[in-house]
Amino acid sequence: xxxLNRLTAQAMVDAFSSGKMTSVQATEAALDRIAxxxxxxxxxxxxxxxxxxxxxxxVDKDRAAGKSLPLLAGxxxxxxxxxxxxxxxxxxGSRILEGWxxxxxxxxVERLKAARMPIIxxxxxxxxxxxxxxxxxxxxxxxxxxxxxxxxxxxxxxSAASLAAFEVPLAIGSDTGGSIRQPAAVTGTVGVxxxxxxxxxxxxxxxxxxxxxVGPCARTVHDAALLHEVIAGHDPRDATSLxxxxxxxxxxANRGRQDGLEGVxxxxxxxxxxxxxxxxxxxRFEEAIHQLSSLGAKVxxxxxxxxxxxxxxxxxxxxxEASSNLAKYDSVRFGLRVDDGGTIERVMGATRxxxxxxxxxxxIILGTYALSAGYYDAYYGSAQKVRTLIQRDFxxxxxxxxxxxxxxxxxxxxxxxxxxxxxxxxxxxxxxxIPANLAGIPGMSLPIGLAPEDGLPVxxxxxxxxxxxxRLYRVGAAxxxxxxxxxxxxxxxxxxxxxGVPV
Ligand code: GLN
Numbered sequence: 001x002x003x004l005n006r007l008t009a010q011a012m013v014d015a016f017s018s019g020k021m022t023s024v025q026a027t028e029a030a031l032d033r034i035a036x037x038x039x040x041x042x043x044x045x046x047x048x049x050x051x052x053x054x055x056x057x058x059v060d061k062d063r064a065a066g067k068s069l070p071l072l073a074g075x076x077x078x079x080x081x082x083x084x085x086x087x088x089x090x091x092x093g094s095r096i097l098e099g100w101x102x103x104x105x106x107x108x109v110e111r112l113k114a115a116r117m118p119i120i121x122x123x124x125x126x127x128x129x130x131x132x133x134x135x136x137x138x139x140x141x142x143x144x145x146x147x148x149x150x151x152x153x154x155x156x157x158x159s160a161a162s163l164a165a166f167e168v169p170l171a172i173g174s175d176t177g178g179s180i181r182q183p184a185a186v187t188g189t190v191g192v193x194x195x196x197x198x199x200x201x202x203x204x205x206x207x208x209x210x211x212x213x214v215g216p217c218a219r220t221v222h223d224a225a226l227l228h229e230v231i232a233g234h235d236p237r238d239a240t241s242l243x244x245x246x247x248x249x250x251x252x253a254n255r256g257r258q259d260g261l262e263g264v265x266x267x268x269x270x271x272x273x274x275x276x277x278x279x280x281x282x283x284r285f286e287e288a289i290h291q292l293s294s295l296g297a298k299v300x301x302x303x304x305x306x307x308x309x310x311x312x313x314x315x316x317x318x319x320x321e322a323s324s325n326l327a328k329y330d331s332v333r334f335g336l337r338v339d340d341g342g343t344i345e346r347v348m349g350a351t352r353x354x355x356x357x358x359x360x361x362x363x364i365i366l367g368t369y370a371l372s373a374g375y376y377d378a379y380y381g382s383a384q385k386v387r388t389l390i391q392r393d394f395x396x397x398x399x400x401x402x403x404x405x406x407x408x409x410x411x412x413x414x415x416x417x418x419x420x421x422x423x424x425x426x427x428x429x430x431x432x433x434i435p436a437n438l439a440g441i442p443g444m445s446l447p448i449g450l451a452p453e454d455g456l457p458v459x460x461x462x463x464x465x466x467x468x469x470x471r472l473y474r475v476g477a478a479x480x481x482x483x484x485x486x487x488x489x490x491x492x493x494x495x496x497x498x499x500g501v502p503v
Pocket of ligand 1: 155176177180207318
C-alpha cells in the first residue's frame with residue numbers, strides 16, 4: 001500500500017484485517033515520516049522507536065497466529081507529554097521535569113497498551129498546559145504544518161500537529177480550557193473534550209483539577225470515536241471518575257453519517273458569533289450552519305448571557321488551582337534541583353526560578369494572590385459563583401436545544417511570536433472553549449473549511465450536555481460527511497504536503 005501515513009485509523013484497521021498491511025509497516029511509516037518532517041514541525045519531544053516497533057511486532061505475531069485482538073491493535077498513537085509513561089521521559093513541556101522518568105503509567109496510557117496500540121512518542125505542549133500556541137513549551141515551539149511560521153494552537157499543539165503533518169493517525173490530548181479543541185481548529189483536525197470525569201485523570205500531570213480532561217485527537221470524527229471508546233470509562237483510581245458506562249460514541253458517529261440530523265435541535269450561541277471573530281471564520285461558520293439545516297437539523301439562536309464573564313472567572317480559577325498543584329515541584333521530589341549550597345528554601349527558590357517559564361510563574365503569582373486570606377472571597381469565591389451562572393446558562397439552553405454550536409476560536413492560526421508577550425490577547429483565544437470546562441460538559445472541534453483571506457483551517461465547536469458525549473459524534477459525523485462531499489476528501493487533503501521542507 002502507498003501513502004500509509006495518510007490512512008485513517010479505521011482504514012489501517014481494515015488494511016490489517018485484510019492482510020494488506022502489518023502493524024510494523026504502519027509504525028515504520030510513522031517513524032519515517034517523523035524523521036522526514038519533525039525537524040521542521042517539532043510535534044514530538046520524545047520518540048520511542050524501539051518501544052513502538054516492539055509493540056507492533058507483537059501485534060503482528062498474534063495476528064498471524066490467529067489470536068483475537070482489540071479493534072485498534074497495531075494502530076500507532078502519540079501521547080501528549082502531560083500523561084505519565086513508565087520508562088519514557090515525561091516533562092509536561094517544563095524544564096523543571098527534564099530527565100524525570102515516571103515509575104508508572106497513567107490509566108489512559110495503560111488502556112492504550114491494553115488496546116495494543118504502539119505508542120510512538122510524547123508530544124510537545126505549552127509548559128504545564130498553560131497557553132494557546134505551544135510557544136510556552138520549555139523545549140521550543142511546535143510549528144503548524146499548514147504554515148510553519150504559524151502556531152499549531154495550544155497547549156496541545158504537538159498532538160494536533162502530529163496529525164496534521166500525517167505523522168500519526170491518532171493522538172491523545174488534554175483540555176483544561178480548550179487545549180484539545182483550539183489546536184484541532186487551527187490545524188484542520190478533530191479534537192474532543194469528553195464530559196468531566198469520563199476519562200481518568202490518574203497519571204495526568206494536573207493543571208487545574210476541577211477543569212482538566214483527557215480526550216481523543218484524530219483526523220476524522222469516526223477515528224476520534226474509536227479512540228474515545230478505548231480511553232474512556234470508570235477508573236477507581238480517580239475520585240472524580242464517572243461510574244456509568246461509556247456512551248456509544250462510535251455507533252453515534254455511524255448513525256450521524258448515515259441518517260443525517262432529522263429533528264436534531266441545534267442552538268447557535270449568540271454571544272460567540274459576533275464581534276471579535278475573523279470574517280473568514282464567521283463566513284465558514286455560517287456555511288456550516290446551512291449544512292446542518294440541509295442535513296435536517298432545526299437551527300435556532302440561543303443566548304448565554306453569563307459567558308461574558310467566563311474568561312475572567314477561568315483566569316482566576318485556573319491559576320488558583322495551578323498554584324496549588326505546582327507547589328509539589330520543590331526540588332526534592334521530582335526533576336530539576338538547583339543546589340546553590342544554601343538552605344532548603346533557597347534551593348527550592350533557585351530550582352523554581354530556573355525550572356519554570358514566565359507564563360507558569362505569572363499564573364503561580366496570580367493564583368497565590370487570588371487564594372490569599374482577605375482576597376479569597378473577592379476573587380476565587382466570585383469566580384466560583386460565575387461558574388454556577390454559566391452552568392445555569394447551559395442548563396437553560398439545553399432545555400431548548402440538543403446541541404450548541406459556535407466557532408471553536410475567534411481567528412485562524414496566528415503567527416509565531418505575535419502574541420507570546422501579550423498574555424491577555426493570548427487568553428482571548430479561549431473565549432469560546434472555556435465555558436465547557438467551567439460547566440464540565442463535553443465539546444468537539446471539527447474542521448469546516450479554510451478562511452478565504454488566509455487559506456487556513458477554521459473549526460466548529462459542538463457542545464452537548466454532560467454524559468451525552470455521543471451526541472457530539474452524531475452531529476459531528478453528519479456535518480463532516482456533508483463537508484467531505486464538498487471537498488472531495490477531508491480538509492487535510494488540501495494541506496501543503498510538507499515534503500521537502502528544510503529540516
Ligand atoms: N489556553 C488555555 C490556557 O492557557 C488552555 C489550557 C488547557 O486547556 N490546558 O489556560
